Amino acid sequence: MTTPMVEARGVHKxxxxxxxLKGVDLTVVRGExxxxxxxxxxxxxxxxxxxxxxEKHDAGELRVDGELVGYVARDGKLYELNDKQIxxxxxxxxxxxxxxxxxxxxxxLDNVTIGQVKVKGVNxxxxxxxxxxxxxxxxxxxxEKHYPSQLSGGQQQRVAIARALAMEPKLMLFDEPxxxxxxxxxxxxxxxxxxxxxxxxxxxxxxxxxxxxxxVANTVYFLDGGVIEESGDPRVVLTSPTSERLKGFLSKxx
Amino acid sequence: MTxxxxxATKVVPVRHYGQWVASAFMLLFVAxxxxxxxxxxxxxxxxxxxxxxxxxKTCTPELQWRFSWTLxxxxxxxxxxxxxxLITLELTAIAMLGGIVIGVIVAIMRLSSNRLLSSTxxxxxxxxxxTPVYVQLFFWFGISALYPSFSIGIPFTHIALVTFSANTVIxxxxxxxxxxxxxxxxxxxxxxRAGLIAVDEGQSEAASSxxxxxxxxxxxxxxxxxxRVIIPPTGNELISMLKTTSLVSAVGVMDLFGAxxxxxxxxxxxxxxxxxxxxxxxxxxxxxxxGQFYVERHxxxxxxxxxxxxxxxxxxxxxxxxxxKMRTRRVPKEVRA
Numbered sequence: 014m015t016t017p018m019v020e021a022r023g024v025h026k027x028x029x030x031x032x033x034l035k036g037v038d039l040t041v042v043r044g045e046x047x048x049x050x051x052x053x054x055x056x057x058x059x060x061x062x063x064x065x066x067x068e069k070h071d072a073g074e075l076r077v078d079g080e081l082v083g084y085v086a087r088d089g090k091l092y093e094l095n096d097k098q099i100x101x102x103x104x105x106x107x108x109x110x111x112x113x114x115x116x117x118x119x120x121x122l123d124n125v126t127i128g129q130v131k132v133k134g135v136n137x138x139x140x141x142x143x144x145x146x147x148x149x150x151x152x153x154x155x156x157e158k159h160y161p162s163q164l165s166g167g168q169q170q171r172v173a174i175a176r177a178l179a180m181e182p183k184l185m186l187f188d189e190p191x192x193x194x195x196x197x198x199x200x201x202x203x204x205x206x207x208x209x210x211x212x213x214x215x216x217x218x219x220x221x222x223x224x225x226x227x228x229v230a231n232t233v234y235f236l237d238g239g240v241i242e243e244s245g246d247p248r249v250v251l252t253s254p255t256s257e258r259l260k261g262f263l264s265k266x267x
Numbered sequence: 268m269t270x271x272x273x274x275a276t277k278v279v280p281v282r283h284y285g286q287w288v289a290s291a292f293m294l295l296f297v298a299x300x301x302x303x304x305x306x307x308x309x310x311x312x313x314x315x316x317x318x319x320x321x322x323x324k325t326c327t328p329e330l331q332w333r334f335s336w337t338l339x340x341x342x343x344x345x346x347x348x349x350x351x352x353l354i355t356l357e358l359t360a361i362a363m364l365g366g367i368v369i370g371v372i373v374a375i376m377r378l379s380s381n382r383l384l385s386s387t388x389x390x391x392x393x394x395x396x397x398t399p400v401y402v403q404l405f406f407w408f409g410i411s412a413l414y415p416s417f418s419i420g421i422p423f424t425h426i427a428l429v430t431f432s433a434n435t436v437i438x439x440x441x442x443x444x445x446x447x448x449x450x451x452x453x454x455x456x457x458x459x460r461a462g463l464i465a466v467d468e469g470q471s472e473a474a475s476s477x478x479x480x481x482x483x484x485x486x487x488x489x490x491x492x493x494x495r496v497i498i499p500p501t502g503n504e505l506i507s508m509l510k511t512t513s514l515v516s517a518v519g520v521m522d523l524f525g526a527x528x529x530x531x532x533x534x535x536x537x538x539x540x541x542x543x544x545x546x547x548x549x550x551x552x553x554x555x556x557x558g559q560f561y562v563e564r565h566x567x568x569x570x571x572x573x574x575x576x577x578x579x580x581x582x583x584x585x586x587x588x589x590x591x592k593m594r595t596r597r598v599p600k601e602v603r604a
Contacts, residue, residue, distance in 0.1 A: 067472060096480050104478025114473035118491045118568060128477035131487055160568065173473075180477060 016079040018043045018184055018215045019064060024073035026059055033059045035239035036073065041184075041232075046216045048226040048247065051236035052262060057219045060236070061186050064217065065106040066099055077106065078183060104132050107177030111189040113169040115161040115176070121148065122157040125176045133180065140179070147175040151205050167198030171205055178209075185209065187218040223267055227251050235259045308333045338539035342530060343546065351526030352547055358444060358512045358522060363505050365448025370455020375485070377460055388456065395453035401514055403450055407442040408518040443515040451508060458500045462493035494566045502559035506552050513544075523547055 019041035026034040033056045041047045049057040062068040063075060066083045075082045083099060084091040094102070115124050125144035129135040135143070148154050151171040161169050170190055177185060187206065191199040203225050210216060210229050220226060226233050226247050233247040235258075242256045254260045309328035317326040331337070342348060377388035395403070411433035418427035437445070466489050474484040516525030524544050531540040564574060576584065 065476060067475060100475075100478045100480045103476060106476070108473075108476035110469060110473065110476075112469055114467075114469035116470060116473070116488055116492075118495075118566075127487060128479070131483055132478040176473075176477070 015043060016076075017041055018078060019217065020074075020076045021060070021064075022074040024060065024063060024075050025071050026056070026063060026068060027071060033239055034063070034070070037236070037239070037241055039234060039241065039244075041215060041217060043215055044213045045231040046210045046218065046229050048230040048233045049217065049219045049236060050221070050223070050226060050233060050262075051242075055236040056239045057234075057236045058188050061108075061188050061217060061219050064184075065103050065108055065186060067108075077102070100132070104128075104180055105183050107180060107182035107185040109170070109173050109177055109185070109187045109190050111192050113161070113166070113173045113193070115169055115173055117161050119160075120157065121153065121159050121161070121164070121172050124161070124172055125179050128176065128180050144175070144179055147178050148172070150178075150208075151175045152201070165198060166194045167201045170194065170202045174202075174205055174209070183215065185214055185216045187216065187220070189219050189221065191220070191222060221266060223251060223263070235262070237262070304334055305336075306333045307331060334542065335536065335539040338534075338536065339542045339546075342527075342540060342543050345530065347521075347526045347530060348523065348543060348547070351521055351523040354440070354521060355509070355512050355523040356551070358440070358447065358515060358520070359505070359509045361444045362447035362451055362512070363508050365444070366451025366455045366504070366508070367459075367501070369448065369452025370457075370459045373452060373456035374459035374463055377456065378463060392453045392456050395450050396457075400446070400450045400511060401517070404443060404446045404514055404518055407437065407446040407449075408439060410437055410442065439515075439519045443512075443518060443520050447508065447511065447515075451504065454504060455501070458497055458504070459493070461500075462495075462497035463489060465496045466492045491566075495563075498559070498563050498566055502555070502562070505559075506555055509551055509555070510548060513548075 017040045019039065021037050021039040024034055024037045024039075025032070037056070037060055039047075039060070049060065051057050059068060063070045064077060064082065069083060080102070081091070082102065083094055085094060085098075086092075116127065119127060122141065122144055125147060126137065126140040129140040129143065130137055145154065145157065148157055151174055153168060153171055153175070156164060156168065156172075161172070164172065174190075190206070191202050194202065199222070203222065206216070206218070206225070207229055218225075218230070230247045232244060233250045234244040235242045235250065235254075235256075237258045243250055243254060243259050250259070251263065254263060307330040310331050312329075314329040315326040316329050317324055319325075373388045373391055376384045377392075379385050379388075414433050416430050416432050417436060418430040420427035420429075470488050470492065471484050474488040479487065512522055513524035515522055516528060519525075521529065527540040527544040531537045534540075560578075564577070567574065
């Protein structure tokens with residue numbers, strides 16, 4: 014059996030005295046789509062941010078592609094990675110944010126090339142060619158000279174996906190990618206994500222879109238109060254939940 | 268109700284009577300000001316000019332400009348003034364460049380998670396904002412009293428590799444440049460800090476998620492966006508610095524104001540030289556303000572959906588608007604209907 018893309022064992026995280034993650038176990042298989050659902054404050058975004066080390070987890074073991082996140086184990090000790098090593102880990106994990114976070118001083122094309130050029134050292138022409146292919150893929154080939162403020166939310170989010178894909182990540186993280194969008198723009202972003210899922214990308218998606226979870230996800234994890242309440246095949250978990258919490262949650266969101 | 272057809276109801280705009288009265292007073296005041304600026308008064312010596320007209324001799328007092336425009340004209344491009352102007356410009360440029368470099372470094376230190384760095388930065392700002400720049404100027408000018416010589420060597424020992432005499436290294440110009448840079452650094456630090464914290468945290472998170480390290484994030488993502496916030500107050504600082512350099516004449520630097528004062532002392536007449544200096548200061552300030560407009564425009568890229576027009580573009584637009592209005596007015600009624 015191959016190593017899973019992401020493996021979490023008893024991951025804890027707290028801010029001050031507030032414990033956000035209280036021992037989370039999770040396994041993400043290569044090439045599969047995993048959805049994290051749950052009420053706000055349940056820790057799903059925090060878990061996602063721990064995976065690419067935007068947040069440091071306090072306890073437990075978190076591995077991406079078999080490697081510990083943020084640490085290296087040597088002689089029975091854990092050594093914290095330095096800035097450069099962490100950047101190297103992050104460059105292989107794409108992330109898409111709820112509020113897009115496109116670089117507002119750069120046009121669409123530059124947003125998609127800057128990571129390739131500055132982090133991976135790809136030459137500018139190659140980076141542009143790749144960026145144009147990706148913009149074509151997300152349906153925004155005609156917008157390359159636009160600035161983010163000149164685009165709709167849905168278009169910005171599609172550029173953000175292209176920006177993340179430009180780094181050729183082995184794993185894509187989506188943090189509520191459609192929560193800040195007007196309802197009629199949600200579809201265009203989900204379509205891009207479905208297309209990406211079909212292409213075999215390993216994806217972890219924090220979402221409130223139950224329809225998407227049911228249709229695309231291989232596994233759904235329901236988080237509540239910092240622990241995983243229930244997980245499994247979305248067709249089973251979302252249609253016949255066993256825990257009271259999930260039943261209550263689904264009755265509110267559906 | 269229509270306002271543009273031929274049978275439109277006539278619209279009577281609100282009459283602002285108060286504004287009319289205020290405008291009348293303002294016009295009167297401006298007229299008085301212009302009149303006094305270009306009025307003539309009898310010369311101080313009391314000399315008279317006499318004419319003989321039809322055998323009758325009439326004498327009138329000899330007149331001169333109240334604001335000595337003749338002398339202003341004579342000294343406005345005097346070589347001493349030109350040399351002074353150059354020194355003023357040099358000092359302004361050096362002090363601002365120094366200030367910006369120090370300011371950005373101090374601001375980054377201030378935002379560091381390392382407490383020692385951030386408190387050092389805080390102390391720097393506290394000290395240099397807390398004492399008058401005039402006092403700091405004299406302090407650096409007199410530094411040789413504290414440190415007669417400088418050496419590069421091993422700290423806390425007397426082993427020195429190179430030694431300089433303070434008086435040769437810290438000439439008046441150097442001391443002025445150091446004093447103004449260090450002082451400006453404290454103000455620029457606050458401006459840069461405001462700019463850096465104005466950039467949304469999501470921007471650095473996105474940069475990190477692409478694998479950029481802290482330096483790259485700062486250089487390619489945060490600083491360019493902070494510039495939009497940093498530029499306008501920096502323009503103010505630059506203009507303010509241009510005028511602050513006039514203080515350096517007190518420590519013997521022959522800047523624009525120093526040169527003007529020097530000439531004034533020689534000809535026993537202050538006012539025309541003050542006017543000469545003022546004209547140069549205001550001219551440079553005007554040029555800097557125009558430059559600021561275009562720099563702000565450049566860094567506003569992406570922050571606004573469309574760029575504001577340049578004054579020239581606006582003027583052309585206004586003229587076109589008026590012309591097209593005049594054209595529509597000339598269109599005959601039959602055609603419009």
